[in-house]
Structures are given as C-alpha cells and as structure tokens.
Amino acid sequence: MAVSSTPTRSDNPPAARASRRPRGEGQWALGHREPLNANERIKKDDDPLNVRARIEHIYAHHGFASIDPQDLRGRFRWWGLYTQRKAGIDGGRTAVLEPHELEDEFFMLRVRVDGGELNLAQLRVVAGISRDFARDTADLTDRQNIQFHWVRIEDVPEIWRRLEEVGLQTTEACGDCPRVVLGSPVAGVARDELVDPTPAIDEIVRRYAGDKRFANLPRKFKTSISWLVDTPYEANDVAFLGVAHPEHGPGFDLWVGGGLSTNPMLAKRLGVWVPLAQVPDVWAGVVGIFRDYGYRRLRNRARLKFLVADWGVGKFRAVLEQEYLGRTLLDGPAPELPAKPIDHIGVHPQRDGRNYVGAAPVVGRVSGPQLARLADVVEAHGSDRVRLTPYQKLLVLDVAPERTDSLVAQLRRIGLEAQPSAWRRGTMACTGIEYCKLAIVETKARGAELVARLEERLAGEDLKDADISIHLNGCPNACARTQVADIGLKGQLVVGPDGRQVEGFQVHLGGGLGMAQGQTAGFGRKLRGLRTTAEELPEYVERLARRYLAGRCEGE
Ligand code: SF4
Numbered sequence: 001m002a003v004s005s006t007p008t009r010s011d012n013p014p015a016a017r018a019s020r021r022p023r024g025e026g027q028w029a030l031g032h033r034e035p036l037n038a039n040e041r042i043k044k045d046d047d048p049l050n051v052r053a054r055i056e057h058i059y060a061h062h063g064f065a066s067i068d069p070q071d072l073r074g075r076f077r078w079w080g081l082y083t084q085r086k087a088g089i090d091g092g093r094t095a096v097l098e099p100h101e102l103e104d105e106f107f108m109l110r111v112r113v114d115g116g117e118l119n120l121a122q123l124r125v126v127a128g129i130s131r132d133f134a135r136d137t138a139d140l141t142d143r144q145n146i147q148f149h150w151v152r153i154e155d156v157p158e159i160w161r162r163l164e165e166v167g168l169q170t171t172e173a174c175g176d177c178p179r180v181v182l183g184s185p186v187a188g189v190a191r192d193e194l195v196d197p198t199p200a201i202d203e204i205v206r207r208y209a210g211d212k213r214f215a216n217l218p219r220k221f222k223t224s225i226s227w228l229v230d231t232p233y234e235a236n237d238v239a240f241l242g243v244a245h246p247e248h249g250p251g252f253d254l255w256v257g258g259g260l261s262t263n264p265m266l267a268k269r270l271g272v273w274v275p276l277a278q279v280p281d282v283w284a285g286v287v288g289i290f291r292d293y294g295y296r297r298l299r300n301r302a303r304l305k306f307l308v309a310d311w312g313v314g315k316f317r318a319v320l321e322q323e324y325l326g327r328t329l330l331d332g333p334a335p336e337l338p339a340k341p342i343d344h345i346g347v348h349p350q351r352d353g354r355n356y357v358g359a360a361p362v363v364g365r366v367s368g369p370q371l372a373r374l375a376d377v378v379e380a381h382g383s384d385r386v387r388l389t390p391y392q393k394l395l396v397l398d399v400a401p402e403r404t405d406s407l408v409a410q411l412r413r414i415g416l417e418a419q420p421s422a423w424r425r426g427t428m429a430c431t432g433i434e435y436c437k438l439a440i441v442e443t444k445a446r447g448a449e450l451v452a453r454l455e456e457r458l459a460g461e462d463l464k465d466a467d468i469s470i471h472l473n474g475c476p477n478a479c480a481r482t483q484v485a486d487i488g489l490k491g492q493l494v495v496g497p498d499g500r501q502v503e504g505f506q507v508h509l510g511g512g513l514g515m516a517q518g519q520t521a522g523f524g525r526k527l528r529g530l531r532t533t534a535e536e537l538p539e540y541v542e543r544l545a546r547r548y549l550a551g552r553c554e555g556e
Contacts, residue, residue, distance in 0.1 A: 026296030036297045039074065039176070043216045048075035048175060055079070056157050064105040064153055073099055078177060078215065080110040080170030081156070084149055084435045091433055091440035091503055092493060094475070102437045107151040109134070110173040111163060112209075115183030115201045116144035116388035122166045123375045123386055129159050130368025138371055140364040142428055142480060143222070144388040145173060145180055149435050171210040176217045178208060178287055182236065184226035185358075185387035185395045189350040193227040194250035195242060200279035201225050207280060214287050218294035219302040221287060222259070225252070225279065230342040231390050232513050234258045234266040235481060237304040238286045240279055243335040251275045253335050256286055256316060257308025260478035264523055265305040270317045273332025285324035289316070340467065341513055343391050345425050346418055347404055355399045357407055359416035363429040363447035363472075364392030373414045381407045392428050423454040426467055428481070432474035432491070439474035441491035441503040441534055447472045453538040454545060461549055468545060472505070483523040484511040487544060494531050503534040
C-alpha cells in the first residue's frame with residue numbers, strides 16, 4: 001500500500017521541553033523522565049524487548065529459578081508471557097499473598113493474531129504447540145488472541161520458532177506497548193464493506209510491532225481498525241471505524257481514549273476523516289502523544305483515556321495535527337451505527353458469492369486437538385481461512401454454498417456451533433482463577449455451567465431475536481468487558497448464607513456498545529444491592545433472563 005512518510009515526532013521521543021517538576025503526572029513531554037514508580041523503573045532500566053535474548057540464551061537453558069524477578073514479573077509481558085496462578089489458591093488470598101506466592105513455574109503465553117486472521121498452516125501450528133507444550137490449552141480471547149497455558153520457559157524458544165515460521169508472533173502481545181490490532185473478522189469479504197482496512201493493519205504491525213520507539217508507553221495501548229461495527233471499538237485507546245465522506249469517499253472515523261477496567265470511559269470521536277493510506281501515520285501520531293504526554297506517575301491513571309478526558313477532543317486533535325502530523329486532518333462525518341454490534345455468527349454470504357460461517361465454542365474455550373480437527377474440516381470444505389472474533393468466537397471463510405450445510409454439521413461435531421443458543425452466543429468469560437493471578441473467582445467453568453443451565457431451563461421459551469450478552473470477569477479488571485454487557489458479572493467476594501465470604505459477582509445491568517441513535521452505547525448500571533454468590537449465579541441469571549423475556553418491549 002502507498003503510505004505517506006512525513007517525518008513526525010512519532011519517530012523521535014522529545015527532549016525535555018520544560019524544566020523538571022518535582023511531581024505532576026510523570027509526562028515525558030513535560031520533562032518528567034525519571035521513573036516515578038516501580039513499573040516505570042523496570043522499563044527504564046532495560047528495554048523490555050531485550051528480555052527475549054535472555055530467555056533464549058539463559059533462562060530457557062537454566063530454568064525457571066534462573067529468571068531475574070524484574071524480567072519475570074515485568075519485561076516478560078512484552079513477549080506475551082505471564083506467570084500463571086498456582087493451583088489451589090482461593091480468591092480470598094489473591095490480595096494478601098506476595099506475587100511469588102501466587103505464581104507457579106508455568107506461563108500463560110499469548111499469541112497475537114492481528115485482525116484475527118489465521119490460515120490453515122497457522123492453525124495447525126497453534127494446534128501442535130497446544131498439544132506439545134501447553135497441555136492442549138488454546139483459549140480464544142476477546143481480543144482475537146490465542147492463549148496457551150502450562151508453558152515452560154524451556155520450551156519458549158521452540159514455540160517462537162514454530163510460530164514465526166508461519167508468520168505468527170507473541171511480540172508485544174502484552175506489556176505497556178501497542179498490542180494486537182483488532183480488525184473485522186470479515187475484512188475483505190463482507191458485502192457491505194467499502195474499504196478493506198487489512199493493508200493498514202498489516203502496515204502498522206510491520207512497522208511498529210516490536211519497534212523500540214513505542215516499546216515504553218505509560219501502559220497498554222489497544223487498537224481497533226474495522227469498516228464495520230464488529231469490534232468493540234469504543235473500548236479501545238484508538239479506533240478507526242469505516243465511514244464514507246460525502247466528497248472524498250470511503251475512509252475512517254477516528255476515535256480516541258476508550259478503555260474499561262476501573263474508571264471506564266468510551267472512546268470519543270475527534271471528528272476527522274482519515275483515508276486508508278494515512279491510517280498508519282495517524283495511528284503512530286496517537287501512540288506518540290500517549291508515549292510523550294501520557295501519565296506515568298500512577299498506574300491506575302496511565303491509560304490514554306485519562307489524558308483525553310483532561311484535554312478534551314479539541315486539544316487532542318490540535319496536538320495530533322500540529323506536533324505529530326504537521327498538517328491538518330479533514331473534518332469527517334459520523335459513521336452510521338447498526339442497532340447492535342455485529343458478531344457474524346451463523347451463515348452469511350460473502351461478496352464473491354461464497355459464504356462465511358461464524359461458530360461459537362463455549363466461553364472461548366477450545367483445545368489443541370479441537371483446533372487440529374477444525375483445520376481438517378476447513379480444508380475438507382475447500383477453505384484456507386479462519387478468523388477469530390473479539391467475542392471469543394471464530395469464522396470459517398470462503399465456503400461454497402453447496403458445502404455450507406456439511407461444514408455447519410461437521411463444526412457441530414467438534415463442538416463449534418454455528419446455530420448456537422442465545423446464551424452460548426452472548427456469553428464470554430475472562431481467564432479467571434484457573435490461571436490468572438489477579439482473579440478472585442472462577443469464570444470459565446462457571447460461564448459454561450451458566451450457558452448449559454440457561455439452555456436447559458429456558459429451552460421452551462420463545463426467545464425470538466433475543467440476544468442477551470453475559471460477560472463474566474474474575475476481578476474488577478474488565479478483561480471480558482463487564483461494563484458493556486447486558487448482564488455484566490464482576491468477580492468479588494460476597495457474604496454467603498452462613499455469613500462467611502465466598503466467591504460471587506457484582507451485577508451490572510444494561511450496558512452496550514456500537515449502538516445506533518436511540519440505543520445509546522453506555523455502561524451497565526452497577527447497583528449496590530445487585531450481587532450474587534457464585535453458587536447461586538445460574539439461578540440468579542435465569543431469573544433475570546425470565547424477567548427480561550417476559551417484560552421486554554416490541555423490538556427490544
Ligand atoms: Fe484476570 Fe481479572 Fe482479567 Fe479476569 S478480569 S483475566 S481475573 S485480570
């Protein structure tokens with residue numbers, strides 16, 4: 001693709017432009033270059049990307065005990081590695097134990113799948129790694145990543161070798177850096193897509209994944225680039241959403257400053273129109289602002305959303321144009337939003353006459369053997385392309401119409417359902433206490449249990465077009481986007497019937513994203529009294545669902 005190459009400040013971190021102040025928010029552009037907390041210190045002491053060489057040459061040979069704690073709990077993340085939670089530690093002890101007491105000697109390894117694109121060779125490599133090194137685990141995340149568990153440090157170099165041989169990587173899959181780029185799972189095939197953003201995603205990954213200029217950001221940086229409203233774009237630090245300009249044609253509407261977790265904020269429109277060829281430069285400009293002006297003093301104020309909230313969109317746009325791009329951006333119209341976000345489940349026609357098929361595992365849990373069988377099924381039906389979605393689901397592209405029914409049937413046989421119940425379709429769960437050191441409650445198994453219960457108990461209900469999203473999180477972080485679900489379940493300890501603290505959830509109701517006028521996007525309401533113990537969760541959600549189904553209005 002033709003991409004402009006205006007020299008920008010994105011290429012060169014600024015020298016201090018103001019005298020150093022004793023406190024403030026730790027913004028580099030205002031002269032605060034000395035680390036103000038332990039995370040900033042780790043990044044300054046050594047570029048986190050450098051840890052790969054130590055893994056390959058030292059740690060993989062000498063084992064877990066040889067790993068420097070600052071690498072282990074800090075820099076490893078830049079290569080997609082987190083220590084995994086030791087089995088058997090209950091959620092009540094999450095906040096009181098030291099990190100080394102919570103972790104075992106195995107790792108979670110996250111593979112970034114930018115735009116969710118996988119071909120058969122890649123799928124088979126992922127399946128093989130899962131089988132050989134990860135005890136068959138391979139979860140689909142809600143950011144189009146794949147997560148392995150039970151990985152040993154000794155095996156990481158071989159895993160990288162296999163992944164990179166087929167064009168996959170774990171580079172900056174985690175850490176304070178630009179992570180996987182979300183993209184439409186139907187980019188390039190959707191009938192209603194005017195511009196395929198894939199060249200911009202590929203260019204951003206080619207130029208900047210593992211680029212030292214952006215390897216030390218104040219915190220994580222999330223991106224979404226899609227023509228359609230089929231990613232949770234408002235929950236990203238930067239999002240490009242397709243829009244047709246009345247004079248200049250198809251391009252992208254730019255949004256900045258979205259993020260959930262604590263202090264959730266939806267991204268805001270800058271009101272500019274960006275043509276495809278300029279997306280990588282504009283993206284780099286936004287990342288540059290975050291690197292230079294982002295807050296680095298407190299971790300819980302270090303996401304871009306806080307800067308956007310303080311500056312407002314007018315100042316953000318002016319700084320982007322004047323300091324980072326050296327030109328003004330064109331004003332642009334707002335995109336038209338559908339009544340609800342698109343998840344692509346089921347059979348849909350592509351613009352070339354073939355079909356794509358969206359199928360649901362349960363709460364994103366698949367296994368290596370299942371992915372290997374998926375590759376065989378996909379190949380047998382004449383396709384080479386699978387896409388992951390940001391809703392823990394997957395798509396098979398390029399299926400001839402006459403082979404579609406057979407594909408749907410064979411997917412069902414391997415546990416991937418293209419005609420799922422509303423409950424299976426709408427339920428997501430984060431990693432939870434099974435592997436996550438921050439977790440307070442179990443999520444995956446509870447999510448699966450919940451889906452099974454609702455399918456069984458509400459089988460006779462007339463669901464019509466009801467789609468109820470249910471998102472389970474294992475702690476107050478928002479990895480499964482609790483706040484923007486119809487029913488958001490935030491893991492916490494609650495008081496059980498006998499007065500003792502037990503696993504439970506705070507309930508958020510009525511959140512949503514990507515909605516048209518009249519169905520405003522927003523966060524679910526968190527009401528103090530709305531809590532349930534984990535044990536009572538299935539019954540609680542069943543009651544909620546029944547009440548909703550009985551009381552909903554026409555078209556709701
Ligand atoms: Fe872990 Fe909490 Fe994120 Fe779940 S929401 S994966 S428990 S940090």
